[in-house]
Amino acid sequence: MSTWQEKAAAKRASLTALIPDAVKLPFLPSADVLDVSTYPLDSILSPLELEITETADVGVLLEKMSTGVWTATEVLLAYYKRALAAHQLVNCLTEIFIEQGLARAKELDEHFKKTGKTVGPLHGLPVSLKDQIDVKGVELTMGYVGWIGRVSEENSVCAQILLDQGAVIYVRTNIPQALMFGESVNNVFGTTSNPFNRNLTCGGSSGGEGALVAMKGSPIGVGSDLGGSVRIPAAFQGLYGLRPSYNRVPYCGSTNSMEGQEGIPSVLGPISSSVNGLKIFLKAMADAKPWLSDPVALRLPWNEDAYKLADHGGEGAKLCFAILWDDGNCKPMPPYIRALEQTKKALEAEGHTVIDWVPYESAAGWKIVSDIYNADGGQDISQDCALSGEPRMGWVLDENAKRLSTYEYWQVCRAKNAFIKKHLDHWNNTASSTGTGRPVDAYHRSWPHGKPQYIYYTGLSNLCDYSTGVFPVTACDPTVDVKLPAHEFRSDVDKMVYEQYDPEYFRGAPISLQCIGKKNEEEAVIRMTEIVDAAVKKSKA
Template identity: 70%
Template sequence: MASWSDKAAAKRAALAALIPSDLKIASPPGPEVLNVTGFPFDSILSPRDIEITETADVGVLLKKMSTGEWTATEVTSAYCKRALIAQQLVNCLTEILVDRAMARAKELDEHFKATGKTIGPLHGLPISLKDQLDLEGVELTMGYVGWIGNISKKNSVCAQLLLDQGAIFYLRTNVPQALMFGEADNNIFGRTSNPYNRDLTCGGSSGGEGALIGLKGSPLGVGSDLGGSIRIPAAFQGLYGLRPSYNRVPYCGATNSMLGQEAVPSVLGPLSSSINGLGIFMKAIADAQPWHHDPVALRLPWNEAAYNLADHGGENAQLCFAILWDDGVCAPMVPYARALKETKAALEAAGHKVIDWVPYESARGSKILIDIYNADGGEDIARARALSGEPKLGWSSVLDATPKHLSTYEYWQLCHQKTLFIKEHLDHWNATVAATGTGRPVDAIIAPASATVPSKHGYPAYIYYTGFCNLCDYTAAVFPVTAVDPSVDAKPAPHAFHSLVDKANYDSYEPEMYRDAPVSLQCIGRKNEEEAVIRMTEIVDAALKASRK
């Protein structure tokens, strides 16, 4: 029998063989070239390919196809080509489905030519998928060598609904082994790098999505988020991303780790090069009525009144944002303070109110979250690895963690602790009504997307800046603000630290090492506030852009 390493090597070779010779980079940039976002794609792609893939706005792409200015075939072809070049720069793909995608694009074009009408609101839009969304007849490994040869029998519900709305699937993207650490790295495909600085991580677990979209190889992708796995990759590549609340986007039929763990469920959501991509994705999914196809999907149609901030004073009301500067366990790296100050000034200049957010028992919340993740003592991952004998990867290996396998009673008690905590956190949020001056509690929290900017490969990052949203089921969106500039983001002098992880985070920051790394923030709303969070993120994004004119 072939060894696990031989099986992985064969899979990598098969993937590489799908890149046609005319798209292979003749002289790939060497390892000394860290920022590859300026790679001359026009040396391989046609002017039309460049025009299409440089159109970051998802709404513009859809409009051009709906009016017949661009065909689905040429848009899909352009993104396929750019994605295959991106693969050679940052190693972001796991499945290449060009033939399938082009056949689908041809069908859409024929329908449009015959009827003059589009098929759904996503007609012709190439959408990339994280390597856990099942597609009928396509292999899915989710980073496990033992799953090579695992062919999906049917489409996941989310994938099927996107197809019904006119989308085109053309590839899947890299993930961590088991999806359970924050860097796209596994024993089959290896590590994905950050296109802004290849010495740094792309994040995880939707890291392949982040790197691909960061190189404009996709206009919109679907990731999943259990502790920040959409938001962190989006943030680390300077993109937009949305963590919806539980079951707003159907998860049925998608593959996952720890199936049956429902105390803090993973959620599916979008990453995009444009902010309107978030709303376009969410509205298309809601309009497809996922509750008819997924037994736990919420019956929540798209709510235009909520998007127009009906619960936040109305479209033109003054909003009150609260800034989370430091959660009290791990202070964010210096560039985040600059990004937060810039955002505060921009919001105030736009007429909104900004106050400080007082974090609520972050150490306690973080422990509950991690204990839920580890409740099976690592058995789920161990069973999957045993299929091939592959070694364990990820931060738990680095930390030599040996989580305890909880009894049923212990797990029930942990879930009860979670319920008590999130009620207290809700009360804490509601109490801010005394400080806002609007007659409402804080409309949204503005927070760092992580304690670290895109970190060194293999570095065990602190995730509670995103993780508290998963624990409390808050809707949260990521938006880009700036990038690390060593000339202004100097390392501060040593000081008193909150914790060991705080000191480790401080010690790891070297400004020159992080040059050009994107710095992004979150706009965090309450449970099931997808429409309002998208609109408030648009408001924050517009304020930032206006402040730079």
């Protein structure tokens, strides 16, 4: 029998063989070229294909196809070629199934030609998927060598809805082993790099999606988020992302690690090149009534009143945002402090109120998150690694974690429920200081490869099930984001983050922030993310 290394090498070779000679890059940059986001592609893409893929606005792409300016086939081929280019530069793909995509695109074009009408609100939109969202007839390894050769028998509910709403799916993207850490590296496909600085990770666990969308190989991708896995890659690549609340987007039929763990469920959400992509995706999902296909999907149609901020003073009302400068357990790196300052000034310039958010027991919250992640003592990942004999990877899961008894796990979940109630009370009590009569209306960093990360800045939303958006603000500039003098460290992770920050090493890394709303406030969070994003952009004009 072949070794796990040989099986993995054969899988990688089969993926490389799917890249046609006409799409192979004429040269690959040397390792010291860190920013590959502007690699010239005119040798493999036509002027029209460059125009299509340079169109960052998802709404514009859809409008061009709905009016017949571009065909679905033209748009798909443009993004497919650019996706293959991205893979050669940052190693972001796991599966390429262009034949399925082309067949679907041609069906859409024939329908449009005959009727003059589109097939659904996503007509012709190329959508990439994280390597856990099942597509019928396509292999899915989820980064495990022992899973090589597994082929999905059915489309997941999410994939089927995307197709029914007119989207075209054509590639899947890289992830970390077990989906359980903020990198995208596994023993099958290797490491995906950040296209803006290849010294740095693209994030995880939806890191391949983040890198692909950043390289304009996809206008929108679907990832999953258990501790920040949509938001971290979106943030690290200067993109837009949305973590919906539990079961707002159908998960049924998608593969996952630690299946059956319901203390902090994973959720599916979009990573997009434009902020309106978040709304377009979620509305298309909600309008498809996913609760008819997924038994645990919430019966929540798209709520236009919520999008117009009916519970936050209404459209056009001045809002009150709170800024979390420091969660009390780990101090943010200097470029994030600068981004928060810029965002505060931008919001105040638009007439909004900005107050300081007082963190609530972050160390206790992070312990609950970690206890839930490690409750099985690593059994799930160990079993899947044992299929091939491959080594275990990552750092979020504790290799020495004790497997909890059923009763012990119940106590962790009990502590979680008590914590999220206290956190909600803490939020509601801000009503006395906002000046609006309401509680606060709404209230992250790139990393070197192979280094542990502190993820409670994102993990809080998973713990409390808060709807959360991500938006870009700036990039790391060593001339202004200088390393600060050492402060009194509050925790081991606080010391780790301080010591790992090197302004020059992080040069050019996108710097993004989160807009956090309450549970099931997806529509309002999307609108508030749009408001914050517009204010930040205006402040730079």
